[in-house]
Amino acid sequence: MKKIAVVDRARCVACGACRKVCPRTAITMYKGCYAEIDREKCVGCGLCAKTCPGTLIEIVERGEV
C-alpha cells in the first residue's frame, strides 16, 4: 500500500524545515500559513515527518486520506 505525508495544518508554523529535506520537492508553504503536500509527488518516504520540529507530519496509507 502506498503512503503519503499528512500535515496538521492548524498547528503547523510554516517554518519550512520539511520543505528543505523533501527529496521530491513535494512540499510548498501555502502563503506562509502551513506546509502543503503535493499528492502527486509525495512518495511517503517520511523524511519530512522525521524533521518536523513540532512532529506535526504523519505518514499514512494513501487510502485513508
Next chain:
Amino acid sequence: MKQRHWYDYLWLWSLLYFALGFFNILFAWLGMIDFLVPLFIALIGGNKAFCNTYCGRGQLFQQLGGRWKWSRDVKAPRFLSSKWFRYGFLTFFMTMFGTMVFQTYLVASGGRNLTESIKLLWTIRVPWGWTYEAGTVADWVAQYSFGFYSVMLTSTIIGLALMILFKPRTWCTMCPMGTMTQMICKIKAKEKL
C-alpha cells in the same frame, strides 16, 4: 545531493554576528536585519520566505543538531507548538523587548546612565564593557546595542537548549519572529489565526 546556494550558508552569519558583538557591541545593530527583513517579507510578500530559506538561526540549529548530530532528535513536548504557548511566548518576548526599548529611551533622555553589560535569559547580568569605549556614539545607541545583543543571545541559548533536548529546529515552533510573521501571513491570506 541538492545543489547548495549562497543562502544555504547564512548560518555562518549567525555565528559571525555573535563574534562581532564580542569585540564591538555596536555591531549588535546589524541584528535589526534579522528583525525587520522577515517582517517586510511577510507584509509585502505574504510569505515566510525568511524562515523557510534565509534564517541563519534555523540553519545553525539544523547544521549543529541535524548534520553534526548535537541533538537527541526526539519529539518535543506538544505544548511547545500549541497556539496559547506560541502567542503567550510572543507576548512575553515583546514585553521584554519593549522594556529594553524603554531603557534605551531612559538613557536617551538622561534619566538613566549607560549600563555596559548584557542580560542573559532576562535575569543574568554579564559584564560586557570591553566591547565599547564610552563616548564613541550617543549613549542610547550603545545602550540599544547591549540590549539587542542580549535579546539575540538569549534566544539563541534557548534555541540551542531546545535543539539539544528535542529536534534540531524545535526553536522554530516557538520563535517569536516566526509566530509574528505567520500571524501577518494568516491575516493576509484570511486564514484562521
